[in-house]
Amino acid sequence: MTCCIASYLSSAAQTAEWWERTVRWDGVSHWSHYIKFSPAYLGPNALPVPSVTNGLADSNHSVTISAAGHFMPGDRTLNATIKGNYSIVKNKVSVDAMWVPVEFYTMSHKLKEERHVFYLAYNRNKAMGDLHLNFNVQLLNPNKHKHALAFRAGYRYPTSSNVASARMTDAPGYFFDVSTGGALSKNRKWKYMAMAGFLVWQLNNDQPQNDAFLFGTGVEYNHKTFQLQTTVAGFLGYLNDGDKPVVGRIKAGTVKPGLNWQLQLQQGFHDFRYTSIEVGTKYIFKTKQ
Numbered sequence: 001m002t003c004c005i006a007s008y009l010s011s012a013a014q015t016a017e018w019w020e021r022t023v024r025w026d027g028v029s030h031w032s033h034y035i036k037f038s039p040a041y042l043g044p045n046a047l048p049v050p051s052v053t054n055g056l057a058d059s060n061h062s063v064t065i066s067a068a069g070h071f072m073p074g075d076r077t078l079n080a081t082i083k084g085n086y087s088i089v090k091n092k093v094s095v096d097a098m099w100v101p102v103e104f105y106t107m108s109h110k111l112k113e114e115r116h117v118f119y120l121a122y123n124r125n126k127a128m129g130d131l132h133l134n135f136n137v138q139l140l141n142p143n144k145h146k147h148a149l150a151f152r153a154g155y156r157y158p159t160s161s162n163v164a165s166a167r168m169t170d171a172p173g174y175f176f177d178v179s180t181g182g183a184l185s186k187n188r189k190w191k192y193m194a195m196a197g198f199l200v201w202q203l204n205n206d207q208p209q210n211d212a213f214l215f216g217t218g219v220e221y222n223h224k225t226f227q228l229q230t231t232v233a234g235f236l237g238y239l240n241d242g243d244k245p246v247v248g249r250i251k252a253g254t255v256k257p258g259l260n261w262q263l264q265l266q267q268g269f270h271d272f273r274y275t276s277i278e279v280g281t282k283y284i285f286k287t288k289q
Contacts, residue, residue: 019119031118035166037203037210040242040271041115043167044070044077045100045129046160047201049247049272052216052231054181054193055148057094057136059087061287066262066280072273074111079103079129081280087287094136099159100129105167112166121164129168131157139178147182156201173201177214184219191220199235212237218249225256234270245272257286 019025023034039047064083071077080103085096104126107115112122133155140149154175160168177197184190197214218231229251237243246269253262259281266276 014119014122016119019116022113023116032163032204034116035118035163035204036116036241037169037171037201037205038237038239038242038271039245040273041166042169043075043103043105043127044272044274044276045079045103045127046168047173047245049233049235049245050154050175050177050195050199050214050216051249052193052195052218052229052233053136053150053152053177053179054191054220055140055150055179056142056181057087057092057138057150058085058096059090059094061086061285062282064262064280064282066278068276068278070274070276072268072275074108075105075274077103077105077274081278083282090287091141092138096134096136098132103127103129103167107165115166117166118164121162124162124165127162127165127167128160130160130170133157142182147180149178149180152177152179152195152197169201169204171202171204173199175199175214181220189222191222193218193220193229193231195233207239210237210239210243212243222255225254225260226252227255228252232269242271244270246270247272253282255284257284259283 062085066081068081069078079100081100083098085094087094135153137151139151142148156173158170158172160170162168163170175197177195179195181191181193184192194217199212199214200209202209212235214235216231216233218229221228231249234246247266249264249266251264254260262280262282264278268274
């Protein structure tokens, strides 16, 4: 009986009439007008909260490949992620990039209604993410000052797919932030880290964009090649439509030339209902001193 009901709901939902009733279509507007470009109503890789940095421009050349799972009631998502960092001027300027080449997902009928999934995209289960590129500049060197300070400018290139399934935005965005970090103990194993900035993303309705205050703070522990970071971060949009995501993260791994391992746990606290786990390998290239 349960299977029959599920089959009926699925077939009934794959019609224009179902979609028109769900979104209360005005008979004129394009389907994309009804997709809510807010973290609470999109997939986990659409509008991610930027990571909290420690006031340092990464001086390593590295490539990271990881796999992640994101889970919430009505949504199961698995994705691959590719990251890279290139140090332009050691300890001064660097660029880093992040891209989700593919995500596979399943969503319940209830969640598809909540997110206004277009009926022609009802049975899709795969999407591609946007390309994120960040430019980092060291402002204060911790070897010369008590605290490290860095500026970061990030841009999101619209390369994503499957907007109709409310998975991505395929729209540009950008952010600016300043991060800082410093020792909490005499042996410098424990450090604080914090960031504050401004984040903007393009919308698909009468409002051209949403502007948000970006924030984050946490602590970092280093022992030999092992590193542990615990952070809380988020951004606060001004439209109050699910645009205030806050997440907690615990990230552990090694930092040394050659092959490294990484593990990250993430829990959404507000306007981001996913619980996430990510595992990966990071290769740091050896450079001449």
